[in-house]
Amino acid sequence: MTTILLALALGAPGLKADPKPAADHPLLGEWVVQEEVSSGKPVRNPLPGKQARVTLTRDRLKYKLLGEAESCLTIDPKKDPPHIDIWNPGQGDEDGLRARGIYRLDGDTLTIYYSDGDRPTKFESLPKSGVRMMRLTRVKKD
Numbered sequence: 001m002t003t004i005l006l007a008l009a010l011g012a013p014g015l016k017a018d019p020k021p022a023a024d025h026p027l028l029g030e031w032v033v034q035e036e037v038s039s040g041k042p043v044r045n046p047l048p049g050k051q052a053r054v055t056l057t058r059d060r061l062k063y064k065l066l067g068e069a070e071s072c073l074t075i076d077p078k079k080d081p082p083h084i085d086i087w088n089p090g091q092g093d094e095d096g097l098r099a100r101g102i103y104r105l106d107g108d109t110l111t112i113y114y115s116d117g118d119r120p121t122k123f124e125s126l127p128k129s130g131v132r133m134m135r136l137t138r139v140k141k142d
Helices: 002-009
Strands: 029-038 053-056 060-064 068-076 083-088 097-106 109-115 132-138
Touching: 083 109
Parallel strands: none
Antiparallel strands: 029 053, 029 132, 053 060, 060 068, 068 083, 083 097, 097 109, 109 132
16 A cells, blocks of 8 residues: 555656545545555554554645655545545556545545555455555544
8 A cells, every 4th residue: 555655656746637626625634544455454554653644635645654755636526436546647557657446434534445457346455356445534633
């Protein structure tokens, strides 16, 4: 999980994104990564005791743990289940390396299932599926 987000985010200055979500979209803001799974197996944090942080803006995803990396972001809450895409133009194929995902927001918990292949259709990360899961909690503002 961490690997694909870092790969997507490296070298991303001057990125252009697809249509942007409204400024008050409920996913926007700062999140803390609580759990990551890849093909049904937990992903070990490379810095035990330190949690990764994710910031979602209208058209960007910033991932911070070993450093800070930034990628383009699109959110489509009208799909069922809602879609989220993360990518860097110019890396990989003509659209760039693109992680296609679905998400579920339950209060202050955001769960994203994604793949660099086909978009997942279920909220599950089975062995050998290539589907990754990231569970985040919203950072509370004081």
